[in-house]
Amino acid sequence: MASQQFEPPSGTRDFLAGDLRVREHVFAAVRDVFERYGFEPLQTPAFERLDTLTGKYGDEGDKLIFKILRRGEHEATGEADLALRYDMTVPLARVVAAYGSQLPAPYKRYVMGPVWRADRPGRGRFREFAQCDVDVVGSASPLADAEVVCAVADALNAVGLSDFSILVNSRRALAGLLDAYGVPAQVGGGVLITLDKLDKLEAAEVARELTEARSLDPETAKALVDDLTAPDAVDRLRRMLTDVEEGREGLAEVDRLITLAAPVIGAERIAFTPSLVRGLDYYTGVIFEVVAAGMPGSIASGGRYDRLIAALGGPDVPACGGSLGVERIIGLLSDEKVTAPRLDVAVTVIDDDAAADAMDFAARLRRAGLRTEVYLGSSRKLARQLKWAADRHARFALIYGPQERAAGLVTVRDMDSGEQQQVPPDQLTVRLAAPR
Amino acid sequence: MASQQFEPPSGTRDFLAGDLRVREHVFAAVRDVFERYGFEPLQTPAFERLDTLTGKYGDEGDKLIFKILRRGEHEATGEADLALRYDMTVPLARVVAAYGSQLPAPYKRYVMGPVWRADRPGRGRFREFAQCDVDVVGSASPLADAEVVCAVADALNAVGLSDFSILVNSRRALAGLLDAYGVPAQVGGGVLITLDKLDKLEAAEVARELTEARSLDPETAKALVDDLTAPDAVDRLRRMLTDVEEGREGLAEVDRLITLAAPVIGAERIAFTPSLVRGLDYYTGVIFEVVAAGMPGSIASGGRYDRLIAALGGPDVPACGGSLGVERIIGLLSDEKVTAPRLDVAVTVIDDDAAADAMDFAARLRRAGLRTEVYLGSSRKLARQLKWAADRHARFALIYGPQERAAGLVTVRDMDSGEQQQVPPDQLTVRLAAPR
Numbered sequence: 001m002a003s004q005q006f007e008p009p010s011g012t013r014d015f016l017a018g019d020l021r022v023r024e025h026v027f028a029a030v031r032d033v034f035e036r037y038g039f040e041p042l043q044t045p046a047f048e049r050l051d052t053l054t055g056k057y058g059d060e061g062d063k064l065i066f067k068i069l070r071r072g073e074h075e076a077t078g079e080a081d082l083a084l085r086y087d088m089t090v091p092l093a094r095v096v097a098a099y100g101s102q103l104p105a106p107y108k109r110y111v112m113g114p115v116w117r118a119d120r121p122g123r124g125r126f127r128e129f130a131q132c133d134v135d136v137v138g139s140a141s142p143l144a145d146a147e148v149v150c151a152v153a154d155a156l157n158a159v160g161l162s163d164f165s166i167l168v169n170s171r172r173a174l175a176g177l178l179d180a181y182g183v184p185a186q187v188g189g190g191v192l193i194t195l196d197k198l199d200k201l202e203a204a205e206v207a208r209e210l211t212e213a214r215s216l217d218p219e220t221a222k223a224l225v226d227d228l229t230a231p232d233a234v235d236r237l238r239r240m241l242t243d244v245e246e247g248r249e250g251l252a253e254v255d256r257l258i259t260l261a262a263p264v265i266g267a268e269r270i271a272f273t274p275s276l277v278r279g280l281d282y283y284t285g286v287i288f289e290v291v292a293a294g295m296p297g298s299i300a301s302g303g304r305y306d307r308l309i310a311a312l313g314g315p316d317v318p319a320c321g322g323s324l325g326v327e328r329i330i331g332l333l334s335d336e337k338v339t340a341p342r343l344d345v346a347v348t349v350i351d352d353d354a355a356a357d358a359m360d361f362a363a364r365l366r367r368a369g370l371r372t373e374v375y376l377g378s379s380r381k382l383a384r385q386l387k388w389a390a391d392r393h394a395r396f397a398l399i400y401g402p403q404e405r406a407a408g409l410v411t412v413r414d415m416d417s418g419e420q421q422q423v424p425p426d427q428l429t430v431r432l433a434a435p436r
Numbered sequence: 437m438a439s440q441q442f443e444p445p446s447g448t449r450d451f452l453a454g455d456l457r458v459r460e461h462v463f464a465a466v467r468d469v470f471e472r473y474g475f476e477p478l479q480t481p482a483f484e485r486l487d488t489l490t491g492k493y494g495d496e497g498d499k500l501i502f503k504i505l506r507r508g509e510h511e512a513t514g515e516a517d518l519a520l521r522y523d524m525t526v527p528l529a530r531v532v533a534a535y536g537s538q539l540p541a542p543y544k545r546y547v548m549g550p551v552w553r554a555d556r557p558g559r560g561r562f563r564e565f566a567q568c569d570v571d572v573v574g575s576a577s578p579l580a581d582a583e584v585v586c587a588v589a590d591a592l593n594a595v596g597l598s599d600f601s602i603l604v605n606s607r608r609a610l611a612g613l614l615d616a617y618g619v620p621a622q623v624g625g626g627v628l629i630t631l632d633k634l635d636k637l638e639a640a641e642v643a644r645e646l647t648e649a650r651s652l653d654p655e656t657a658k659a660l661v662d663d664l665t666a667p668d669a670v671d672r673l674r675r676m677l678t679d680v681e682e683g684r685e686g687l688a689e690v691d692r693l694i695t696l697a698a699p700v701i702g703a704e705r706i707a708f709t710p711s712l713v714r715g716l717d718y719y720t721g722v723i724f725e726v727v728a729a730g731m732p733g734s735i736a737s738g739g740r741y742d743r744l745i746a747a748l749g750g751p752d753v754p755a756c757g758g759s760l761g762v763e764r765i766i767g768l769l770s771d772e773k774v775t776a777p778r779l780d781v782a783v784t785v786i787d788d789d790a791a792a793d794a795m796d797f798a799a800r801l802r803r804a805g806l807r808t809e810v811y812l813g814s815s816r817k818l819a820r821q822l823k824w825a826a827d828r829h830a831r832f833a834l835i836y837g838p839q840e841r842a843a844g845l846v847t848v849r850d851m852d853s854g855e856q857q858q859v860p861p862d863q864l865t866v867r868l869a870a871p872r
Contacts, residue, residue, distance in 0.1 A: 006534035006749070009518055012481035014531055016539075020477045036802045038779060038809035038828075041456045045448035045564050046482055046520075046550060047502075066483075067505040069516050071554045078514015080505050082445055084482075095450055098442035103452070104828070106812050114482060118507045128481050139812035143791055147810060150799065260792055264799040313442070343474060355579055356696055363586070363700040366472045373474035374583060376542050376575035392474075392540070 011119070011127030023130070026330055027112050029158040030132055034110040037151045039134055042109045044091040046116075047082045054083075056090050056312055064117045066127075084116035088133045089321075093312035096137050100315065106138035112326070124331065135321030137309060142253070145286050145304055145320050146260035152290065152300050152322040153265040159329060163293040166265070167273035170254050170286045171303075174277065176247025180240040181224055183216065189281070190214040195228065196277035203229045228275045237274035257286050282308045285320070295332065299325045344370040345432060346389035346415075350401040351380055357400055361410065361428060368429035389415055396432055447555070447563030459566070462766055463548050465594040466568055470546040473587045475570055478545045480527040482552075483518045490519075492526050492748055500553045502563075520552035524569045525757075529748035532573055536751065542574035548762070560767065571757030573745060578689070581722050581740055581756050582696035588726065588736050588758040589701040595765060599729040602701070603709035606690050606722045607739075610713065612683025616676040617660050619652065625717070626650040631664065632713035639665045664711045673710035693722050718744045721756070731768065735761045780806040781868060782825035782851075786837040787816055793836055797846065797864060804865035825851055832868055 008014050015023060031041075053065055067080030074081075085091060088111045096107060112132045119125055134151050136144040149166060156164055178188040194209045201209075203225050210221035227236040241247030254272050262270050278287045278301065285304030292299050302322030310316035345365050347358045358374050365372040373392060375385050382399065389397040399411040399420075409422040412431065423431050444450050451459060467477075483504055490498055503516030510517075521527060524547045532543060548568045555561055570587050572580040585602060592600055614624040630645045637645075639661050646657035663672040677683030690708050698706050714723045714737065721740030728735050738758030746752035781801050783794045794810050801808040809828060811821050818835065825833040835847040835856075845858040848867065859867050 006530050008481050008530075009483060009485050012483070014481070014534070015479040016531075016535065017476035017478070017545075020479050024477075033802075035777065036805065036807050038807055040453035041451075041460075042453070043451040043456050045444050045450070046552070047445060047448070047564075049445050063508065066507070066518075067511070068520075069503040069505050069514070071502070072499065075503070076514075078505070078512075082502075084504075094442050094444075095452075098450070099452065108809075108812075109453075116482070128483075136812060141812045141814065143785065143795070143810055144812045146795060147812070150795070154802070260795050263792060264795055341471065349579065356699060359579070359582060359586070359696050359700055366469075366590070369472065371472050371474055373544075374579055376544075376572060376577045376580045376583070378577065 009127075011121030011125075013126065013128070022333060023330055026159050026326065026333065027130075027132070029160075030155045030324065030326075031110070031112065033155045033158045034134055034151060037108070037134075037147060037154075039108045039110040039151070040104070042092070042095060042111050043113065044085070044095060044111075046114075047084050048091060048094070050080050050083045052083075052094060052313070053086055053090060057086060061086065064119055066116045066118055085114075086117060087115055088113075088131050088323075089135075089308070090312050092133075092135060092137070093309045093314035096309055096317070097314040103137075106136050106144065108134075108136050110134045124327070126327065130326045132324040132326040133321060134323075135319060137319040138317045139320075140306070140318040142256045143260065145257050146264075148302055148320055148322045149257065149261045149270070149288055150264045152302065152324065153261075153269065155324060156290065156300065156329070160333060161292060161299070161329065164269070164290050164299065166261075166270040167276045167289045167291065168254050168257055168270060168286060169273055169276035169278075169288075170250040171283050172246050172285065173241055173250025173254060173274065176241045176244045176250050177224075177237070177274065179244045180247055181220055183220060183224075187214050187216060191216060191224075192277045195224065195275055198225075198228060198275045233274060234272055238272075241274075253286050257288075278303060282311070288322070292332065295328070297325075297328070299328050299332070301325075341371055343373060343392045343394040344396065345372040346385075346392055346394035346397045347372060347374045348382065348385040348389070348397055348399050349375045349380070350382060350385075350399065354400050354405070357405075357425075358398075361398055361400070361425065364425070364429050365432060368433050370429070370432060386413070389413075398428075445563075447557030447561075449562065449564070458769060459766055462595050462762060462769065463566075463568070465596075466591045466760065466762075467546070467548065469591040469594045470570055470587060473544070473570075473583060473590075475544045475546040475587070476540070478528070478531060478547050479549065480521070480531060480547075482550075483520050484527060484530070486516050486519045488519075488530060488749070489522055489526060493522060497522065500555055502552045502554055521550075522553060523551055524549075524567050524759075525571075525744070526748050528569075528571060528573070529745045529750035532745055532753070533750040539573075542572050542580065544570075544572050546570045560763070562763065566762045568760040568762040569757060570759075571755060573755040574753045575756075576742070576754040578692045578696065581693050582700075584738055584756055584758045585693065585697045585706070585724055586700045588738065588760065589697075589705065591760060592726065592736065592765070596769060597728060597735070597765065600705065600726050600735065602697075602706040603712045603725045603727065604690050604693055604706060604722060605709055605712040605714075605724075606686040607719050608682050608721065609677055609686025609690060609710065612677045612680045612686050613660075613673070613710065615680045616683055617656055619656060619660075623650050623652060627652055627660075628713045631660065631711055634661070634664060634711045669710060670708055674708075677710075689722050693724075714739060718747070724758070728768065731764070733761075733764070735764050735768070737761075777807055779809060779828045779830040780832065781808040782821075782828055782830035782833045783808060783810045784818065784821040784825070784833055784835050785811045785816070786818060786821075786835065790836050790841070793841075793861075794834075797834055797836070797861065800861070800865050801868060804869050806865070806868060822849070825849075834864075 068082040287303035290300035304320040502520040504518040723739035726736035740756040
């Protein structure tokens with residue numbers, strides 16, 4: 001913990017080496033998978049013009065945007081002209097609008113980096129947090145949806161997670177569901193929002209909310225909730241959806257995605273989930289969510305959003321994408337610490353005359369790729385310096401005192417066993433670079 | 437170029453894949469060197485509390501801080517409470533103050549990331565730019581200074597720069613110089629600022645500024661400028677400095693640093709440079725600047741700053757560090773483009789029945805580490821898809837039409853030679869993963 005006066009701002013974190021290594025392990029593993037899929041990296045500025053962001057995230061979202069005060073003579077106006085990035089999708093839309101024909105078609109890009117939201121900070125909720133998105137802009141092919149789902153699943157595998165399931169549905173299947181059960185159009189959206197709570201609330205509670213908050217007639221509410229929570233829910237819903245055109249189309253979308261992705265990621269890991277809604281209303285086709293054993297909520301999600309790039313100011317192009325809940329994923333991993341690279345060699349400095357030799361030994365070892373530190377303290381006592389080497393978890397310590405100098409040999413101490421041997425300086429790298 | 441309406445905010449940049457790969461190549465090479473030296477990574481938030489930053493960069497600096505408007509009910513006040521990171525040193529001081537005893541002693545850390553300054557944007561000057569610093573906090577040892585200089589030099593080597601020189605001086609040598617030439621104490625600071633221009637202005641112009649702007653008597657001004665610009669300037673200054681105590685101490689500091697670093701980085705690359713001043717007045721000991729052939733200004737710099745961490749709100753600990761001018765370094769490299777990883781395999785999709793097979797082939801190849809893309813367009817024409825494969829610079833294209841399916845073989849087309857051969861699907865990875 002940081003002492004209070006020097007803590008980072010509320011909702012933000014300092015990452016010291018240990019935590020940072022876990023994060024970078026995750027980012028590197030994910031990046032490697034996305035690169036193998038042929039996605040290209042993109043990096044946009046931390047801030048955008050304020051008008052690029054406002055109105056894109058709804059009223060609630062707008063309130064959470066960090067705004068940057070105008071500068072110089074305009075500072076006194078108290079007005080803002082810039083704002084910190086709130087997500088990665090609006091900058092993507094701007095980039096697609098800006099560089100259109102210079103981008104590959106389709107434009108497959110991944111992005112990893114911080115976004116900022118002025119949410120009330122809380123357990124696991126931050127004002128600065130990383131997002132990790134993968135998107136395909138400019139392809140309507142079902143293969144694009146399948147590639148996104150497979151890339152997300154492979155990224156989770158690469159990070160070290162394996163016990164997860166991918167829930168799949170389609171916005172058209174949801175429209176078909178409303179149609180098949182005779183839900184009036186004007187309450188459809190609200191009904192879906194309530195049905196989305198079936199994974200958290202009791203069935204009876206959802207049914208009550210459907211009738212009370214959504215004004216749905218009790219029989220329809222009961223039929224919907226009964227069918228969606230039945231052990232054979234998938235079969236029941238398949239039958240109902242097959243009766244209406246949009247339902248059939250939605251089912252076909254879902255089945256096509258599963259047919260393409262299941263052989264790659266394992267059929268047991270992906271399933272049609274008729275109650276999956278996904279809160280964001282910009283999705284237009286297939287939608288998916290990844291859930292992990294023993295973890296409430298989702299660790300990744302995405303879908304097809306063919307209208308969004310245009311709505312955000314870009315061209316009218318089909319698009320789909322996925323987002324890894326990278327902070328939650330890191331939270332799942334941080335117990336089984338990623339081991340820090342161990343210090344290979346600690347070079348002691350017994351007297352000031354040995355300083356240049358210490359630099360020379362360190363330079364040789366570093367050139368051979370060994371992580372090497374030279375003692376930078378003021379003590380000239382060997383015991384003190386060996387304690388430092390032990391504190392740094394060094395594999396080896398080098399000792400080069402008057403005796404060693406006279407003999408032209410360096411003493412190499414194995415810090416685990418305590419064994420010591422003397423080695424000519426020009427054989428140091430060969431001896432110490434040996435497999436651990 | 438971005439079309440104007442969709443450009444990133446003034447002074448910021450979008451990095452598409454090509455530019456981003458050059459940047460990441462540089463960061464990765466530098467990180468690798470710093471890790472081998474045993475420096476630990478640190479990452480602090482993009483913003484700090486406003487009062488953490490104000491008053492730390494002088495009046496001019498304060499004006500360039502991007503301030504973040506308060507939120508919610510406080511937004512209307514027009515006041516700021518947070519501000520974007522302006523450099524990496526103030527956050528370091530805060531971290532040292534916050535985590536003190538939890539940090540290794542000395543605390544050797546490196547940091548790479550963006551900082552933000554509301555400077556007037558111009559050629560090569562940005563409002564969002566990367567800084568890359570390495571610092572040792574808590575060691576007064578000359579070995580710490582030498583390690584910083586060597587780490588900076590090795591990082592430049594690793595990035596691919598070799599034609600550079602390291603200029604070394606010491607703040608105490610500069611104090612000794614003022615003493616030795618009898619410069620009155622009250623004009624000393626100004627005299628040094630003017631002498632710092634000897635690398636840009638004519639000697640006569642510097643002498644005039646010394647007498648006119650700094651009120652130095654003409655003889656002293658002439659002696660200083662003559663000695664500092666003479667072919668044997670180093671010898672002349674060594675003699676002068678040896679006459680006064682601070683001069684002797686400063687010379688000893690410089691010589692000790694060069695003695696320790698020269699064997700590691702090459703004696704021809706590092707030299708005592710008596711006219712080197714460095715603008716920032718927080719340095720207390722040795723200072724250095726790295727200059728590259730054909731590049732005005734410096735590409736890296738640093739020195740010892742034993743009072744700064746305390747002045748910035750941290751504990752009173754000795755410290756030294758260096759900073760790579762990473763944007764200038766990237767500017768030097770971007771001509772000799774870092775080659776993008778070539779697409780290994782482009783998988784065509786001749787008919788919809790082949791889509792699942794295409795996914796399967798891609799999955800096999802990706803598991804073998806090959807960068808693989810599946811055609812996501814709507815055309816089912818082979819010629820069109822092979823043009824796509826060529827546009828993506830793929831090494832190989834896979835073709836799997838009705839004939840191939842009947843034979844149970846995949847056609848592999850070498851995109852450079854145009855040669856084709858047929859391969860059983862389970863031998864794809866072996867055949868294509870062969871050395872290029």
